[in-house]
Amino acid sequence: MRRLWAMVLLLVHGLAWAAPGDVRRFPAQGPMHAQLRVQGSTDLEVFGAVIQDYQRLHPGTEVIYEDVIAWDIYDHYLHPGAGAPTADMLISASMDLQTKLVNDGHALAHRSAQTEVLPAWAQWRHEVFGISYEPVAIVYNTRKLDAARVPRTRRQLLALLRAPDAPLRGKVGTYDVERSGVGYLFATQDGQVGSIAGALLAALGANQVKLEERTGTLLDRVSRGELLLAYNVLGSYAQARIDAGAPLGIVQPQDYTLVALRTAVIPKTAPHAPEARRFLDYLLSPRGQQVLSREARLMPILPSAGGRGGSAQPPFRPIPLGPGLLVYLDKLKRRQFLEAWRASTQPPR
Structure with missing residues (x-):
């Protein structure tokens, strides 16, 4: 019901x-x-x-x-x-x-x-x-991606992106950080706390990552099977789709989950x-x-x-409010970050 x-x-x-x-x-x-x-x-x-x-x-x-x-x-x-x-x-x-x-x-x-x-x-x-x-999650299509291959950490996602059979080529999505405010926030936070952020971006680019500015559009594409997986998306939106019967699964990465x-x-x-x-x-x-x-x-x-999480939670890494968030809004730092991001995610074909 x-x-x-x-x-x-x-x-x-x-x-x-x-x-x-x-x-x-x-x-x-x-x-x-x-x-x-x-x-x-x-x-x-x-x-x-x-x-x-x-x-x-x-x-x-x-x-x-x-x-x-x-x-x-x-x-x-x-x-x-x-x-x-x-x-x-x-x-x-x-x-x-x-x-x-x-x-x-x-x-x-x-x-x-x-x-x-x-x-x-x-x-x-x-x-x-x-x-x-808002826990930031990996969302995948439960009908299209074999459960045994669902990545639980960023290193597992990197390994899947590098797999010889290239299961995610043209089938993985994330935010367009040039247009998405939350996408830019999550990407810059990953760059500060994640040890493999650069390698992960390069692997996404090598797999022809699809870029969207809206969470809903990413989830629509994963639900339809156009994408098998979306990285760094707002988990609450995915949960609402799951409650409505969408064939989606949510992973809160076990290495760290941005909040x-x-x-x-x-x-x-x-x-x-x-x-x-x-x-x-x-x-x-x-x-x-x-x-x-x-x-x-x-x-x-x-x-x-009352939240929706269970008693067993991944290692949450909250993003604190305060002046530390202003660093990557500096015009020079933003331009440098976007240039590096663009070079990684949109390499010459």
């Missing part, structure tokens, strides 16, 4: 919210007295249930959600087009871009009973807040800042955290809300 309900939800959401970049209006459920505009890189099929639950508590609030990739959230804030509406809240797993907005003075501080109980690692300067955490935070920022230009504060407090409340876990399949920050 749970799987059937998950399938129905994904189908309905897929019909209502067709494409990235869509703007979805959630009308007030009674006389309207407040409005909230959110820009988020979280897919609407994931986040819609959260907004609807918030409106059960606040039926007079109209919510407008704009599904935008992380780089565009950052860029649109700094360079708004003429007449472009201004967001009240920015939600993204691109912790580095959110941190840079805060560091550069673009965020409002917020303190409340809900923010005060957050772990220290889940907020910075009371201006950027983690609302969920990102999905973060919320209230920009200084927010036209409805009080409503944004109220929505943030909802997201961090026990009820909001439970909805994030139960309905959106996201891992809540508060342990009391």
Whole structure:
């Protein structure tokens, strides 16, 4: 029954919210007295249930959600087009871009009973807040990739990429880090903590890795069997597909599993800042955290809300909020990293 309900939800959401970049209006459920505009890189099929639950508590609030990739959230804030509406809240797993907005003075501080109980690692300067955490995973097609060959570590993935029969040639995908904010974050973190990051990138390039800017597109291609495996993707999205019956498996690498935070920022230009504060407090409340876990399949920050992981967890390596995330946003370092990444993943044929 749970799987059937998950399938129905994904189908309905897929019909209502067709494409990235869509703007979805959630009308007030009674006389309207407040409005909230959110820009988020979280897919609407994931986040819609959260907004609807918030409106059960606040039926007079109209919510407008704009599904935008992380780089565009950052860029649109700094360079708004003429007449472009201004967001009240920015939600993204691109912790580095959110941190840079805060560091550069673009965020409002917020303190409340809900923010005060957050772990220290889940907020910075009371201006950027983690609302969920995101293990970064390997996702594979359970019908197309033999279980005995599924890599459990990065070294095993490297060995599979180098296998003589080349099972992943043209069949492996990851984020296009030039367009994907989370992809860039994960790739730079791998480069700092992973001893074989360079070799792995070269092997991906040698196997004609397919690059996408959206998690959903990667998962679609793996589900259809166009790709056998996708590397460094958000595991919560894959879990939602699995709950709906997709032929996917998730590996949280046993050497280390990066853990990102999905973060919320209230920009200084927010036209409805009080409503944004109220929505943030909802997201961090026990009820909001439970909805994030139960309905959106996201891992809540508060342990009391209950995550989806079992008792046996891989070696999680959380990505900490703070100024350390700004290193690879330096223009020179970013250009150098992208040049090296491009040379590895897109070698001359």
